[in-house]
Amino acid sequence: MITYSTQPTAATSAAIRETADSFKGLFEKHFEQPTVLVEKTRAKTFIPAAFRIPIRSDASLDASTMIIFDVDQKPGDDLITLEDAEDALRDLGIEHFIYTSHSHTLEAPRFRIVISASRHFYPAEHNSICAAMLEELDEFLDGRLLKVVDPCWKVPSQCYYVYTVHPDRKNFAISFYNPGKPADIDDLKLRQSTYGIETEYKPGAPRKPGTSVGARGRSYELNRIVGGMISSSSEAEIAKRLFEVDNTLHAGDEYFRDPQYPRNRVRPGETPEMAAWRSCLSFTKSHIRSLKRKIRQHAEEKIVDKKAQSKEPMPTHDAMIKIRSIKSQPTKKGGESYLMELQVMSGDHAGRHFWNRFYGTGNHDTAIKISTSMKDKIAKATQTEVQSLKDLMKTEGKIIRARIKHKPGTSGFPAQNEIGDIFVNQ
Known part of the structure; x- marks a missing residue:
């Protein structure tokens, strides 16, 4: 049983105590399907806490029951995608769900991370x-x-809008749940962390002209070394190698000493050398864990070619899919449009068919933007040159990994499935 609170709108201070049978039950109740609203201020809000009296304030708060982070990005930021956050949480093995916010766009992903907790925790x-x-x-x-x-x-009584989407951005919206263990609240408490409380994000100094690569390039190089050594070396051996490479190849601009990354900053009682080594060990552990999970995931994801057992819409999930066909079907107004037929090739829903429509010239700008983004991802995932929507025909028969999205029915139309995302590096 999980306890939380809701409000009919953010404008009221009244908090309604609610319960769900489980963390997954909470997701299914409020976050599996979006509410379509032009103005988000009309949306219901959610507080991951219970109150002694039905008033939303820190003073009346009894205990928090979940951890939530609101990722609010803008174009030009060093963007974190939903998949980045999901990968980190899955590597940690923590039960969670993620849902896009009302202002989410492709250019600036905005979403909330909700994490299951092993116990209630108090304001202090x-x-x-x-x-x-x-x-x-x-x-x-x-x-x-x-x-x-x-x-x-940092505000225990903070309220958050439930899963809502603007009518013009319906195709951008997505939410998903991943099972795991709850975050260990006692362990987190023992760390006595002040991260983000006393620490402010401070970008590092601009890279000096003439240095080889930026921070992303350095970490990419180091991660490639992890990938090359993972099957034949121990974690300690990989860490030692990464530290040596960083100190020599990136001398004077070492990744593990770059202060723009909070993990690399010297903590009380540490020397700069100790801080760099600690950062290297952490980097090694997290990247090994991530690679092992992906290797295991691919090994377990067997391709299955069989007939579908149901025609009901599938829940949002990840699976291998086969591009069976793509046909030109212009819209009633003569706009360019192609319909792609797809078949699920792995998991519990193997054999199921669904369709995804792509829009080109003569259609709404948003529809074209979404279709172009998806086209480009399919091109990368299949390693096929796709310049136009018509070129998608070259990908027929290819198998790729994708997130299959459940799209609720509206205006009398039934619920259906469509492509939510394409995993280009898997």
């Missing part, structure tokens, strides 16, 4: 527990999360 514990969770996540995200997370997580 709240900030240090959430700070420790934020710090652990940022170990996997190279310190980028601190830059883009809204500091409202």
